[in-house]
Amino acid sequence: MRVLVVGSNGMLGRDLMSTLVQTEYTVFGLDIPQIDITRQHELSGVVRDLSPALIINCAAYTAVDKAEQETELAFSINRDGSANLATVCHDQGIPLIHISTDYVFDGTGRRPYRESDPASPIGVYGRSKWEGEEGVRDHLREHLIVRTAWLYGVQGNNFVKTILRLSREKERIRVVADQFGCPTWARDLAEGLARMATLISDDPASVQWGTYHFCGQGQTTWHGFAEAIVAEGRRREELKVQQVVPVTTAEYPTPAARPSWSVLDCRKLEENFGIVPRPWQTGLSEMMEELYRGDFPRQ
Template sequence: MTHYTNKKMRIIVIGSKGQLGWELCRRGKQHGFNIIARDLPIFDITDRNAIRKTITESNASLVINASAYTAVDKAESEAETAFAVNRDGPACLALSCAENRLPLIHISTDYVFDGRKQYPYLESDPVSPLGVYGNSKASGEEEVRKTLTEHIILRTSWLYGVHGSNFLKTMLRVGKENETLRVVDDQHGCPTYAADLAEAILSIANHLGKKGVEPWGTYHFCGKGKTTWHGFTEKIVELARPHISLKVKRIEPVTTAEYPTPARRPANSVLDCSSLANTFDITPLPWENSLSRAIDALLTKGTI
């Protein structure tokens, strides 16, 4: 476990009810940080006055933006809402942080890339989003960069956890109900456990609290190793079956073309995390190991 030195650091967590925000609040408190949790209905990231009031009156040391509009397919028909949450909200956050001389950690996504690259994406690779969701997140990144020098943009991918709705929980649910699952097998990425991402963010926060440390910029964090949605599903079923009753007998691979969705997804969204390791000494765990821990946590909670 990381040793945290900035026990009295006050951190505002925006999006505290989401799967990542929930982990940040829970683990932040466990590590001794003073967590200020903000989310709907009391706090709305599209409300500029609420943002300014929260940041100005908080006496915080750091702001973490874990909120986002993440309904990838729905975003295609709700572009205005997606951009309000993913672009305009971060823009106002960055401005308020600049006015109050606070650093910001902003969470972004692998969907800022088009997936045409054959190798893992570097932070320096040009963004080229395929849909509204990716475009809104890429725009949010740019707003943060141009407004606030003291920022960390942390891109992640294929996020899942024990809290909220996600792919892991969906596959466990449909695996109980169906003998056959048809899952896309030509999109490659890195499953990321929200608990691991939260620990990485809190470790970064700890670094930022030290004098003379200014590693501002964009970084990547995701589970180590790559797979497909089909491979991810196979591992979920393999790890969960000894503990719960699953009806599923076959997991059939299908192509993206065979499973059309309103939003296009990148065929490759594997992220290179070496820059984060070099700067903050944070190295992701193998995604299979983290998935096993996540399933154990769900079993402990009695939610599967």
């Protein structure tokens, strides 16, 4: 099977590429400027030339705070680009796996969100991703939309690397303690996507198309996540930080509002694909081990 990963230079895209190249698939990874999902005509030609049997879309505008000012750009990529890709897939008979986010929910719930729960995004980023989901649904039946949360990895900038950097620089760091979610290692998600691709390849008639959740098993707060990162870091180096101070969202304002509850229910994924995400603590430990081996930059 020929698989095209769109957005292959991002954090998830890189882990997905390294995961897929270990399979029997022929894998192509494209990113800007080789492919631009906001330009449908050019996109159609690129896809036609490669003739993949499956496309996995990791391309997205993910700057949550900047999206409040760069609204047009966020919607152009997350909404229009996703719909363009789904249209091209429909026209060329290609199934699509599309990555989405917990930000489609407003965070007012107090049980894990199910795929069937109504979306109610509270910021530009969340709205643009939700409308992108709808564009995929409107244009392509053979799709899998995979929502994830609190994604981190050895590639790119993310919360884990930020906490490690601050822990080397400061004795006290302040972290929000009233937002709850499920930290997800990009490598774990990549391996889940690879397993979904295998089912599409091996038995496409059995695939239950639709929307799924994938995130690290268990829940914590950003503060709890930060404490775990510091503990993992201390096993590997001497850190300056002495205290991780819990603060409220009100004490740490950001341009874009964050959902206070981003816990996702992943049971549908297990029921239809047999995929059970690992505990988030396990993913964090393995990611830190990989980071400290020196294969990837720490900053």
